[in-house]
Amino acid sequence: MSRYLLDKFLYTVDRDPELVERYREDPAGTVEWWEAEMANRILNCTSDERSTWLEFTEDERRALREHDHVTLFQMGAHPFLTLTLFIAMFERDHGPLEYQKAYGKAMEHITLPYPDITT
Amino acid sequence: MAELAAVIASTHHPFYYRASTSTGADRPPFADEWVAKIERFRETLTRAEPDVLVMVGSDHFHQLWLDNMPQFLVGKAPFFDANFYNEEREFGLPRMTLRGEEDLAAHLLRDGLDRDFDLAFSNELRIDHSITCPIITLRPQADLPIVPVYTNIFAPPLPQPRRFVQLGRAIREMVESWESDKRVAVIGTGHLSLELGGPRQFGEHGPDPEFDRKAVEWIASGDIEGCLAEVSLDSLHQPGNATHGFMDFMLMMGVAGEGRKADHVDTLDLFHTMEAYFTWYPNGVPGEAASA
Numbered sequence A: 001m002s003r004y005l006l007d008k009f010l011y012t013v014d015r016d017p018e019l020v021e022r023y024r025e026d027p028a029g030t031v032e033w034w035e036a037e038m039a040n041r042i043l044n045c046t047s048d049e050r051s052t053w054l055e056f057t058e059d060e061r062r063a064l065r066e067h068d069h070v071t072l073f074q075m076g077a078h079p080f081l082t083l084t085l086f087i088a089m090f091e092r093d094h095g096p097l098e099y100q101k102a103y104g105k106a107m108e109h110i111t112l113p114y115p116d117i118t119t
Numbered sequence B: 001m002a003e004l005a006a007v008i009a010s011t012h013h014p015f016y017y018r019a020s021t022s023t024g025a026d027r028p029p030f031a032d033e034w035v036a037k038i039e040r041f042r043e044t045l046t047r048a049e050p051d052v053l054v055m056v057g058s059d060h061f062h063q064l065w066l067d068n069m070p071q072f073l074v075g076k077a078p079f080f081d082a083n084f085y086n087e088e089r090e091f092g093l094p095r096m097t098l099r100g101e102e103d104l105a106a107h108l109l110r111d112g113l114d115r116d117f118d119l120a121f122s123n124e125l126r127i128d129h130s131i132t133c134p135i136i137t138l139r140p141q142a143d144l145p146i147v148p149v150y151t152n153i154f155a156p157p158l159p160q161p162r163r164f165v166q167l168g169r170a171i172r173e174m175v176e177s178w179e180s181d182k183r184v185a186v187i188g189t190g191h192l193s194l195e196l197g198g199p200r201q202f203g204e205h206g207p208d209p210e211f212d213r214k215a216v217e218w219i220a221s222g223d224i225e226g227c228l229a230e231v232s233l234d235s236l237h238q239p240g241n242a243t244h245g246f247m248d249f250m251l252m253m254g255v256a257g258e259g260r261k262a263d264h265v266d267t268l269d270l271f272h273t274m275e276a277y278f279t280w281y282p283n284g285v286p287g288e289a290a291s292a
Helices: A003-014 A017-025 A027-037 A058-065 A069-074 A079-093 A098-105 B016-021 B031-046 B085-091 B102-114 B129-138 B161-176 B209-221 B224-230 B243-256
Strands: B003-011 B052-057 B072-075 B079-082 B096-099 B120-122 B146-151 B183-190 B264-269 B274-280
Touching: A003 A017, A003 A027, A003 A058, A003 A079, A017 A027, A017 A079, A027 A058, A058 A069, A069 A079, A079 A098, A079 B085, B003 B031, B003 B129, B003 B161, B003 B243, B016 B031, B016 B129, B031 B129, B031 B264, B031 B274, B052 B102, B052 B129, B052 B161, B052 B243, B072 B102, B079 B129, B096 B129, B102 B146, B102 B161, B129 B146, B129 B183, B146 B161, B146 B243, B161 B183, B161 B224, B161 B243, B183 B243, B209 B224, B209 B243, B209 B264, B209 B274, B224 B243
Parallel strands: B003 B183, B052 B146, B052 B183, B072 B120
Antiparallel strands: B003 B274, B072 B146, B079 B096, B264 B274
16 A cells, blocks of 8 residues: 555645646546556656656555545545545535535544554 | 744645635535635745745655655756646646755755765655645645655555654754755645545544544644654554554654654545644744743
């Protein structure tokens, strides 16, 4: 399991307006493209100087494909990254704060201690 | 030597800008009270007549990322552009450009390294809402040069709480040993109890009002030892999963000094989180006779 790679997906998508829309509309295609093209890109290096070893587990792919923020939380993805991106994608479909409250409600069965988010 | 004109610690609520500028049906019912409290808070900085602002905050995965993550970082540059696309998107924050005070930044880096703080630095830093929120609340004209100091309260492993206090104490000594006739205010922002992306988020109050009550008391009374006795990296998970931002308040307690009562204390209980505002005047309240 790679919390780092989950975080990297959430981070690189959240900061790019085009990718936010693409992930909202086509999560399966976006996850597949991202893992092939972006997962091994070192953000502060040129495109030729890539990593060679980063990949998702099937469970991680599924959680991302299914927009499953509860599972992402349980996997230890950084909650700030997940929340920010999911608000960007889905708040627009709801009334004021409705999405944020439902997002928390969907996790009400989760108790302390929360999953470790250390990378 | 430079004078430490004011020490200010605050929450940084990214929704203040939108709440305070909205009108009509869009204006939330708590906006007027919030604006009134902010305007009183702003006056505590204005009356200190600062020339330079040291701004303590924490990047929220904007420019700083997990492939290269500093624990403490000083920005040394002539200018700092500010706010990011996702902050415009979610909070409606404006893009800004602030001037930098490179001479003080260089002094903090050199003196800090010599005091065994292995500070990282950045010569091209885009700052985020942890620094622009207090600019918007405390100095909306954004006319003073700044030295940003970023701390890692966000991406574990994190430094220990005592390290934040130690850095705060060092920042105070370093500001007061800066060879300058400038008046410096040190402004830092953090959080009380806060939950982001977890089951306790966006409630009627902050996730742990009892922690908030104790935290305000520690800060207002300068009770660093009492605070350090109760707060650890582990304990901060209990009040809410983003409560490690409280360590920036602990840093500011270090700047203000052990046992130093704040000269201005105010709070506002909002949905999701409690706002808290503190100002200390190390050399007496401006315009009043020195108390000691």
